[in-house]
Amino acid sequence: MLLKVENLQAQVEEKQILKGLNLEVKPGEVHAIMGPNGSGKSTFASVLAGREDYEVTAGSVAFNGEDLLEMDPEERARKGLFLAFQYPVEIPGVSNKLFMQTAVNAVREEKGLPPLDMFDFDEYAREKIKLLDMRADLLERSVNVGFSGGEKKRNDIFQMALLEPKLCILDETDSGLDIDALRIVANGVNALRSPERGFIVVTHYQRLLDYIKPDHVHVLYNGRIVKSGGFELVHELEEHGYDDIIQQHQGE
């Protein structure tokens, strides 16, 4: 089991958001987590990545059998967990190249591999840029500074490609993207799919999922997964919206 989430409960600023979430992800699987605004989707992604200000009050998360919640954010990343941000952060003055070389070498250190020097890293990065069909000047620019919304999301996917994580969590990566950017992001994700790698795609809309075609779809509402199914659930939700589900579970 790649990820095993049991009865996860978490709060932000004393407000209970996750109220007993269960989820299992096996290597090679792609899970989509959908749900109305405020249902706890982004909180779930943030708790998995270890963001400050999110307090886990009950439950457990095992990542490859290890207690994920005990780890610092950097340790989670080194062990192969990757979060693509809803809002990738700008870091003025730090080049993408320095940032990613440092990150790749941190992950390599964890795996007991020697660090890549400037030249080896450059070569490695260029391969990935090609794979994802991105602009070559990406590496020289400051992290996300002056990037359009689409470029920022693509930069996150590029980082994902470089770090070769075991579990990729995409937190509303599709929000604010036009159709072309969406396709590029989706293609990037598809290029990285492998039998060893799991995905959790958190989204509000079905359009990204049409490209990615998840194996499992879950509906999160009021801090719990209230419905699970296959890809067909996406279209069901598209047709009927979340209203039925909200009505069924209101007052719980």
Next chain:
Amino acid sequence: MAKKFTPVMQSAMTHYAQLSDDLNKAESPYLTALRQSAKAQFLEQGFPTRRDEDWGYTKLTDFVQTHFRLQGISHLTQADILPFLPSFGATRIVLVDGWFSESLSDDLSALPKGVTIESFEDLQQVPESAVQLQAHQQDVAQEPFAVMNTMLLNDGVVIQIDKHAVLEMPLFVLHVQTQPNHLSNLRNRITVGEYADVTLVEAYVSLSDDLCALTNVVSEIDIASHARVKQVVLQQQNKQSYYFNNQFVYQAEHSGFNTLYAGLGCVTSRHQNHVYMNGEHIETIQNSACYATGAQTVDSRSYTEHNQEHGFSQQLHKYVLDGEAVGVFNGMIKVARAAQKTDGQMDNKNLLLSDSAQMDTKPQLEIYADDVKCSHGSATGQINKEQIFYLQARGIPRPQAVRMITEAFLLEPVEVVSHGAIREWVAQILSQTLRG
């Protein structure tokens, strides 16, 4: 009404006045007169107190406790100064405790064509040269530490760049403090002829970490039309010492002055640019990158006068403050009535790494012309938590993430240095200092 001073301050003033008198014994009546007139002013005005608006945040209460004096000459070897020598090729001038050292400097009689470098001490034997040394006495007399400098005139560097001389090799001036309680009083005079081009790097260092010394510098820099001066001042003295530097810069039409101050050392330091843009189409860039921690106070300020049309000035002053450190910035851009089409930008940005660090900042504009483009701004904050988390989420440990973000912040003003090897050198020193 005469200013009132505390007994401690009064005692320090008397001490420095006596020091001035001691200097007058051997030499030209001209210098004696100069010193004496400065001494009269100094005794009347005294040291600034916290009631002086420009000194409200840079306290001198500790400074006046120590009576710095001229100690004997100490002899250093090449090996002693080796750690302070830069990685780039340069013509080297070394001053030890404020005195020009012939043995540690390059042979100044074999300089490239168009450059003359002399020590102030040599020059003052020749009365008519000495006269040039007070070209801007009126402006100099406005600053308390510059007045003290005049009162205690003894040595410094005099550099003359002939017109059309383009120096490929930067000039590197190293100031080494070696003795406790010593006062280095430096008076520099730099004149750059028309169409000349020179790069000047000054480094202020201490030989050891525990000696407390005072460096008081006044530089007068005259830049003729179409000439370019690029300057880097690295202040890296130990955390016991004091540094005061007043640079008076006079630019003629179509000239360029580009300066970077890196303020890293000293318990109290204050670097001041006074730039007079006295012609049309002048370009002036003044940046600073300051880092202070512990009980340090780092003060950097600029006074920029746009006096003619089509002037361009740009400033970026960045501070990183940790511990209990205090950062002080004060910038004034003054645009005269005649200075239409002025483009003046001044920006101050500060990063506080601890809750007890403090930044006091005051960017100012005073505009008398009606067709200008001027702006000033200041922002002080802590590192964005989201930035740290972003780096952590990619596997970078928190301390390293903080360092990367801080370094990138502080190194931005360094980009103004056009000479690649010098830029690398300064950037590396800044990075090393941040890493502690």
